[in-house]
Amino acid sequence: MKISLISNPKRKEKWAGKTEPLVQWFSHHTDVVEDPEKADWIVTLGGDGTLLYALSHFGTKKSYFGINLGHLGFLTSVDFSQTDTVLERVFLQNRYKVEHLRYLRYQGSDLKGRAVNDVVLKGLRVQDMVRYDVFLNGDFVCSQTGDGLIVSSPVGSTAYNLSVGGSIMHPETGGYILNSIATHSLGIRPLIMGEKHLLKIVPHQPMSLIIDGRLEGKTTDPVEVFPAEDAFSVIRTVDWDFYQVLRMKLHWGKRGDERC
Template structure:
């Protein structure tokens, strides 16, 4: 069978592992083994430059994220969901499909177990796969007429208080229409992908990835009737800081601290989506059963 993906990028953990020799060696060995497998399959391998800096792995062309987006036909992400989120944000604009090999723990979007990658990856390289498109969020922090910060998020946008401060008060609008003033520890706006992350632990619902919507979830709200709500992602969500101290906004762990009263966080659907490829027969519900340990002890 002919290869569908000949030029394949290999991406490991973004954070430097120099302080953890065991983790560094594990990452290097995993990338080395997968790289060798790709070459055996007839692929040309591009090693992402941060992965090279982390592991020093030799024998492959080293490429920046931009070069991967322009030239790679597929990107393999080896690590946890955080690594996959970072790769997705960077490569979405190029429409580069991503395959996640789980070298972390939970792995909602890095769904191929490291020990099973050979049997799962070979059919994908030859064009036998399920494709799963995930929308992204575009968020901006506005102070007066100035945009202080802009970022893409695949999981969520979170506005919350510091560890030692009291509640925050936030004014929320959806599509230019006032919704409510919320007094809580914070507020999460999550995509379907992010609905199984922080939003889930804060009591929000899970959204199927095919839905074009967001979930807005208050964190420990002052009023118990303040409940999560599912919204269309075609409308802009505006969150204004009205009260509280030591407030920050986080975009998939990208942070801006010290928000002031009057600052506004604007959330819209991003122009591009992330393309995930899964082994044939992949099911979102099977992922939930496995990761959330549903039906344990049952059939």
């Protein structure tokens, strides 16, 4: 099994002292290749952003293992402090399980691609209010006015979507979520859609298109979003549990000084 290591060069100084011993361990115990395209597994050294970068760039033909060197590390599989024991179990003893993460595809008149977390449409300026029409499987749903909208995958439901009051979906669930940002209506709520549903957003004016937190450009044309048929393979420890991650990382159910 060939392994490629990916880290964020912009965080080299911040993570000094952490990446070096990890690189040495993998070089000593595994078959490391420089070119990620030639690897079977891609190991990311960083935070959620580094893992998102790898997923979006190298697709579903690889398996991914994220080591968290950053702050939250919600998507990664292990924190740096746990690597002494976890790496041996996963890479030398082959004790792991695979989680299949569903993602989204988007397309318009002159754009298309994949979104791991979310597709976001906003006004070109922070202060702009925007209006757009929503269609589902060709049927008109409603027109909305507000700061914009978030179309979130299940794994992205705990990201931007969660921060504006959206529901949490298990990462392996089919379907996706449409959530409005500061909509000018008391009646608009997040909408959970099925995995066979095709969402179309028709802007009334130019809007910024943001994919997984990265500005892709602007569009005045309709944008279609739908769940992809395949999924990413993310390597997890045998005892990894989504709900434990919610408790530990997002303090799910915590009251005061209670232990998560």
